[in-house]
Amino acid sequence: MSDEALEKSALLLLTLGSEVASEVLKIMGPREVQKVGVAMASLPPQPRARVEELLDEVDERLGEGAPIEADHDQIRDMLTKALGDERAGHILSRIMQGSDTAGIESLKWVDAATAADLIRNEHPQIIATILVHLEYDQAGEILKLFSDRLRNDVLLRIATLEGVQPQALKELNDSLTILLSGATTTKKTSMGGVRHAAEILNFVGSAAETSVLDNVREHDPELAQKIVDEMFVFDNLLDVDNRGIQTLLREVSSDSLVIALKGATPELREKIFQNMSSRAAEMLREDLETKGPVRLSEVEAEQKEILKTVRRLAEEGQIALAGRGGDDAFV
Numbered sequence: 008m009s010d011e012a013l014e015k016s017a018l019l020l021l022t023l024g025s026e027v028a029s030e031v032l033k034i035m036g037p038r039e040v041q042k043v044g045v046a047m048a049s050l051p052p053q054p055r056a057r058v059e060e061l062l063d064e065v066d067e068r069l070g071e072g073a074p075i076e077a078d079h080d081q082i083r084d085m086l087t088k089a090l091g092d093e094r095a096g097h098i099l100s101r102i103m104q105g106s107d108t109a110g111i112e113s114l115k116w117v118d119a120a121t122a123a124d125l126i127r128n129e130h131p132q133i134i135a136t137i138l139v140h141l142e143y144d145q146a147g148e149i150l151k152l153f154s155d156r157l158r159n160d161v162l163l164r165i166a167t168l169e170g171v172q173p174q175a176l177k178e179l180n181d182s183l184t185i186l187l188s189g190a191t192t193t194k195k196t197s198m199g200g201v202r203h204a205a206e207i208l209n210f211v212g213s214a215a216e217t218s219v220l221d222n223v224r225e226h227d228p229e230l231a232q233k234i235v236d237e238m239f240v241f242d243n244l245l246d247v248d249n250r251g252i253q254t255l256l257r258e259v260s261s262d263s264l265v266i267a268l269k270g271a272t273p274e275l276r277e278k279i280f281q282n283m284s285s286r287a288a289e290m291l292r293e294d295l296e297t298k299g300p301v302r303l304s305e306v307e308a309e310q311k312e313i314l315k316t317v318r319r320l321a322e323e324g325q326i327a328l329a330g331r332g333g334d335d336a337f338v
Contacts, residue, residue: 017046018053025084115141119148127153135164138207139199144311147210158215159222165207166223166234168199201230205237210311212304241267241310244317245275251326252282258316263309265294270306 020028020043032040117125122145126134138146138161150158208216224231244252256264256279268276268291276295280288320326 166204
């Protein structure tokens with residue numbers, strides 16, 4: 008989510024009030040809630056004209072009223088209603104005081120460096136079990152911060168993990184002090200596996216990805232190939248049909264697209280151009296030509312953001328993705 012989008016989201020939630028805003032926050036993921044919460048807490052007073060401009064974008068009108076200003080009590084009320092006292096307390100401590108917390112649920116609310124420090128000394132099997140309970144991108148960011156040896160070991164365990172047994176969840180409870188949802192049941196939780204490993208690898212970066220796959224390939228070449236077949240990288244957009252590309256382009260900002268395409272193949276660039284109007288394609292070509300050198304890390308970051316959008320659209324059934332292994336799949 009861009010800085011502008013975060014600011015708009017924060018302002019809209021503050022405008023809607025605690026009751027409505029809390030309902031919105033309930034359906035957002037932990038990382039999105041944290042970002043929007045930080046944005047609300049840091050939002051300066053906003054003039055009524057700015058609020059009217061925002062509400063015009065969603066076809067609503069704002070009546071007379073005072074400027075909208077962030078109020079910490081209001082933010083606390085919103086988060087508590089949406090998440091409950093405990094989870095709200097975790098994020099509020101980070102927003103207001105920036106304190107660190109521990110536990111599997113808390114890991115979803117902290118930055119990758121903090122999470123990595125909390126779990127890097129645990130047994131690799133426990134780390135693998137923890138990571139499969141996090142969002143793919145967060146798990147990938149954490150994995151990048153481990154040593155090569157630990158990273159390779161953990162990813163191999165994720166790829167061969169067929170499920171999480173109650174005893175494994177008990178170990179998480181002992182290690183991180185917070186029970187996971189369903190930890191006391193006798194039914195095995197369906198987590199891990201080749202797809203999970205592939206989804207995490209999509210977010211670790213090219214260098215770490217190569218190292219991890221080489222290590223898996225040494226242990227089990229067939230497993231390594233299965234992981235590769237499940238991965239979806241930026242160049243795989245060539246496999247998306249034209250209608251899918253057009254749908255994607257409506258969701259991606261031009262600035263993000265320019266940076267992402269700096270690291271794309273000529274074939275993929277041409278596919279993008281072909282699915283734009285002549286004028287839009289011409290402007291994009293000009294932007295690519297005039298754009299100066301861009302750091303590889305910045306290019307990869309923008310490509311990852313676009314791939315997040317691709318996965319969301321695929322899950323919603325708006326884009327069909329052909330799996331690299333040949334079967335139709337959604338990611």
